[in-house]
Amino acid sequence: MTLGRALRGLGAPGIFLAPPEPVRSITGVRRDITALLGVAPRGPAWLPVDTLEPDTDVAAWLATTRRRRSIAVPVTSWDEYRHHFGGFEGPGRLPYAVSSFFAAGGERAYVIRIVHAHGDRFADARGRASGRFEELTTTGGAPVELFARTEGGWGNGLRATLRxxxxxxxxxxxxxxxxxxxxxxxxxxxxxxxxxxxxxxxxxxxxxxxxxxxxxxxxxxxxxxxxxxxxxxxxxxxxxxxxxLEVVDGDRVFARRELIDGIGLRADHP
The missing domain is CATH 2.40.10 (Thrombin, subunit H)
Incomplete structure (x- = not known):
């Protein structure tokens, strides 16, 4: 009979039987999947939560829409990382950490790009490169503008042509x-x-x-x-x-070209 049972049997106050500790086995933990965050010259940074409807005032939408920061993007190779986030040309140590991870046999990295927050949603949008089409305006006379998908100096290398x-x-x-x-x-x-x-x-x-x-x-x-x-x-x-609309990305390693045909000129066009 253990001491606890003996004392409990004697009716000693405040004494309870402690259950035996289970034997814990050491299990393996995967070390080929990781999450890394840091500064990168390009790549996803903001994710809109609200849907942009036709005939929406884009400036007002940017100032009021809810957006999530710190998007985790899964990549499975160094080349895939460079395609999304660029190489070693930017500041920070994120690319060195990612390249070392895959060089050591890593399988998947969830990469989070950190960007500066200017204080409000409309000011945050100014971090993206933008440009206007010459001699092209809306019916109301406003200029037609294009914005880079994400912020950073990489957007200055984009070239857009409308035919x-x-x-x-x-x-x-x-x-x-x-x-x-x-x-x-x-x-x-x-x-x-x-x-x-x-x-x-x-x-x-x-x-x-x-x-x-x-x-x-x-x-x-x-x-x-x-x-x-x-x-x-x-x-x-x-x-x-x-x-x-043809957009050419002037990236030195991954030169990309996107062509969208059949664009209508009114919001109700599909």
Missing amino acids: FTARPVSFEVSGPRRLVVDLREWIPGGSLLRLRLTGDISELRYVHTSMEEPDPTGPGRCRVLTLDTPVAIFPDRVEVVTAS
Whole structure:
């Protein structure tokens, strides 16, 4: 009989039986996964929580939206790290720690880039490189601006080019605001049309609605485009105007190019 049981059996006050300690085995802990944080010349730093809706005032959205800092980005190699965060050209010791980790046999590193906080959300956005398109404004006269995805001097190496293309389409006039085109034509609402009139005159109209309807000239169905404003003179030719945005990243190691085609010029364009 143990002392505890003996005293408990005797009714001694405040004495309780202590259960035996379990034998704890030493288990292995993975050392090929780690988390590292520090300063990097580029890479994710802020993550928006709110969704940016069409026709949103971007400046006001940046000043009021909720964002999370310190995004953990998993990388599985030194090359993947350099693709996201750059190399040794920036300040700090983060790249040296990451390269040493993978050189020692590491499998995965969760990298967190630390950036400066200026005190409010709108001021934080100023840390990103930005630029304006020359001679291009919105309907209200405001300049069209582009912002780098994340802050840092790396954004100064971005080069953006906006091009416009006009694709002719076959059509039939069904009224001052209605055009009938082939059902297979992808001309959604918000598309910009250039109407060629007699005398080499051009007018621009937006597609207000794009609906599938029965073909008024025969069997089958067609697509009817309703314009935002009527046309006084029937056009001789109709063209669909779209834009393409090309962005070139001037990174010396990972030169990147992104091309977005089929861009509409109104917020309701998909």
